[in-house]
Amino acid sequence: MNRERFNFNNIENSEYEETKEKEFIEKIEKAPLSSDFKIDLLLLVFDRKKATFLGDICGVESEEQKQKLIKEFSEELNILTNLLDELSLSYKIIRDVEGRNDTIGFSVVVAKEIENLNKIEEAVKNDNNMDMGMMFGYPRTAVEAYGTQDALDLETDLPEEYADLRKEGMLPFLKFAPSKLHWKEELKWARDNKKIIEEKSPNTIDQAIEEMEEYLNNLEKERMDKSAVKSNIFL
Structure with a gap:
């Protein structure tokens, strides 16, 4: 998918950039998501990160809890991916909502550039903490x-x-x-x-x-x- 490139730190076309910036912030603020997700997305948008890792996970103790978490996390993931599409951000679902080792969770890697998305996906798969940390901007x-x-x-x-x-x-x-x-x-x-x-x-x-x-x-x-x-x- 071709995605519109943006850079809010660029002084050129300041009026357009200011309008675009406000639209992005408003969409992120209005999304019914945790502040952790919002902060990471804002820092990504403002070039404080090259990529970010968003997800949720919880231990499961009963079938009833499992079904409840699957429903909640599926809704959360749907809200998140819809927002990412609206923001024209590149992303890859690393773990869809599923049970694994007595846990239910999901995880998504996000970047502004496809190249960085590929790099962070590779780093996560290889459990490369150095590459992940640097791309997360730490x-x-x-x-x-x-x-x-x-x-x-x-x-x-x-x-x-x-x-x-x-x-x-x-x-x-x-x-x-x-x-x-x-x-x-x-x-x-x-x-x-x-x-x-x-x-x-x-x-x-x-x-x-x-x-x-x-x-x-x-x-x-x-x-x-x-x-x-x-x-x-x-x-």
Whole structure:
């Protein structure tokens, strides 16, 4: 399929580009999708990424839950692919909605250029973390540290910094593990991404922070409940 090429960072034809940009943002904002998907698509559109990987997955404990998830994920995938078609973005469904190893999920790779789509598809198939990380736009130092002792767990290793980042609304932009040696520079890269989304799509920022806080609050509640159960065992 021939797709219209666009570049919102090009100064030429500024009036046309501004109109096109607003149309893209509006379509992404209105889509009933998670803020994670929207942020990744916006960063792709604004050339902060060469490609992105979008998907959802959940463990299955019963046939009833399985059928429910298949229905929900099928609807989510349909909404996503319809949006990608509207945005004229190239994409490939890597995993259609299906059960695999007691999970239900789907995954899609997306790019603006066919060449990059082919590269990210190959990287995902080969589980090439370096190529994937670089195409997702992550800082090279973080990509090189990924999966090694040089990777940083912000919540565990820097709890005060993590708390500040949460208050700052930065957590939706930290879906990668910073490196121990270069985390400050890598955080600057993440802040630059947040600044772009704040300027272009404040509604997406609001949605992202709300969803992140809901997730963290639920996680903290689960931890407290488990802690209470353990305490009762020893009473």
